[in-house]
Amino acid sequence: MSELRTLARFPRHSSWLLVSLAAATALTACHRSQSGDYPPPEVSVSVIEPKAIRLTDEFNGRVESVDAVELRPRVSGYIEKVIAREGDYVPSGTILFIIDQRPYRIALERANAQLERARAAWSLSKLQLKRSETLVAARATSQEELDNASAANAQAEAEAKAAEAAVDEAKLNLGFTEVRAPISGRVGRALLTVGNLAQADQSLLTTVVSQDPIYVYFDCDEQSYLRYNARRTDPRSLPITGDLLRVGLANEQGFPHSGTIDFLNNRLDPATGTIRARVRIQNPDHVFISGLYARVQLSSPRSEPALLVDDKAVLTDQDKKYVYVVGPENRALRRDVSTGRVIDGFRLIEGGLKPGDKVVVEGLQKIFYPGAPVKPVLLGAQATTSSAGQAQ
Numbered sequence: 001m002s003e004l005r006t007l008a009r010f011p012r013h014s015s016w017l018l019v020s021l022a023a024a025t026a027l028t029a030c031h032r033s034q035s036g037d038y039p040p041p042e043v044s045v046s047v048i049e050p051k052a053i054r055l056t057d058e059f060n061g062r063v064e065s066v067d068a069v070e071l072r073p074r075v076s077g078y079i080e081k082v083i084a085r086e087g088d089y090v091p092s093g094t095i096l097f098i099i100d101q102r103p104y105r106i107a108l109e110r111a112n113a114q115l116e117r118a119r120a121a122w123s124l125s126k127l128q129l130k131r132s133e134t135l136v137a138a139r140a141t142s143q144e145e146l147d148n149a150s151a152a153n154a155q156a157e158a159e160a161k162a163a164e165a166a167v168d169e170a171k172l173n174l175g176f177t178e179v180r181a182p183i184s185g186r187v188g189r190a191l192l193t194v195g196n197l198a199q200a201d202q203s204l205l206t207t208v209v210s211q212d213p214i215y216v217y218f219d220c221d222e223q224s225y226l227r228y229n230a231r232r233t234d235p236r237s238l239p240i241t242g243d244l245l246r247v248g249l250a251n252e253q254g255f256p257h258s259g260t261i262d263f264l265n266n267r268l269d270p271a272t273g274t275i276r277a278r279v280r281i282q283n284p285d286h287v288f289i290s291g292l293y294a295r296v297q298l299s300s301p302r303s304e305p306a307l308l309v310d311d312k313a314v315l316t317d318q319d320k321k322y323v324y325v326v327g328p329e330n331r332a333l334r335r336d337v338s339t340g341r342v343i344d345g346f347r348l349i350e351g352g353l354k355p356g357d358k359v360v361v362e363g364l365q366k367i368f369y370p371g372a373p374v375k376p377v378l379l380g381a382q383a384t385t386s387s388a389g390q391a392q
Helices: 002-008 012-037 102-137 143-176 222-231 380-391
Strands: 042-047 051-053 056-065 068-071 077-082 095-099 178-180 185-187 206-209 214-221 245-249 260-264 274-281 293-299 304-310 315-317 320-326 332-343 346-351 358-362 375-378
Touching: 056 222, 056 332, 095 206, 102 143, 143 178, 214 222, 214 293, 222 274, 245 274, 304 358
Parallel strands: 042 375
Antiparallel strands: 042 358, 051 304, 056 214, 056 293, 068 206, 077 095, 095 178, 185 206, 214 274, 245 293, 260 274, 304 346, 315 320, 320 332, 320 358, 332 346
16 A cells, blocks of 8 residues: 555656666566576687797898890991890890991901001011111111111001001901890890981990899898897808798799898898898799899798787787686686787787687677686687597
8 A cells, every 4th residue: 555655646647667667677686686597608718838830021022133234335336237026035145236337347447458557567677677687797887777777676566566456446346336135134125226326335225134043122120130130040141041031922822932042231221220131033934023023931940939829819909909818717808919920820929928828719709898707618629639638
């Protein structure tokens, strides 16, 4: 009766509010009474143990030719022939351009004629010198005549040698009319064609770049350089070869090419905080061409213990990375971590975890808040190993 009297005091339009409050109270009581009946959610965990791995660093690089030549003529003249096709691979010494040779043949003939004249004058001076020596011995001429003949002979000899040098120069200039590839490589676009005037040492005819072997230049950051240097047995040793160095192109999976670091700059660039290094790669199939983008993977020379967790277990909270670990009383605790690179689907943990921690890998969606109770179940191989150990 007292409850009815109390309800009668409220206005009729407030009765729905009372009913709602009563229902909410009943549901809350029911929930509290049954909450203990629900088991904690099952999650899959992995026990973190150190594993010996080879740490790797990856860098971006550019392919460059070992040799690259801008081909310019050594003599002036009009281009008479363009022999090599653009884009062809040519061996060293191949004729690529021919400059009009007629003026240089004429110059060679003139030099030969002057050489014959100088040699004839030299022969005459030798006879005159010999005659003067005979006359002086017979006291038939003066010493002055002998001196004059000797000087004339020396002058004629010098003129003959100068004429020989002029002939060699004319031959050289005639040979320069055949513009040859100084290196083996691929020929670029012909910038001057037949009929154009080529100026000696000025006009650019084409370019030739070598293709085998090839270079890949990359810039290594300071932290990676120091970390890698600390792993090496002898930081002064070059080259770096074998499986420690791999290279891949933009369209290739992984790093299928091996190479050798044969150059490391002697100083760090203070503006960029990087040091320039160079990889030498054999390129018999001419897959690498100058200018291509390349990826360089550098591995440590020895294995080191490291903590790895499945990358699915690592969560992100703005700029922070964290995982859930199973703590005391089987409660899921948040643990902030510092991470490194991904290695075969596993994330390298650089800080925040220790060996023996149980990291939640599957069932993360069942953890609604840090400290929630969970039922940990070991994953795959670890569960099998644990069962075998218990059986023994």
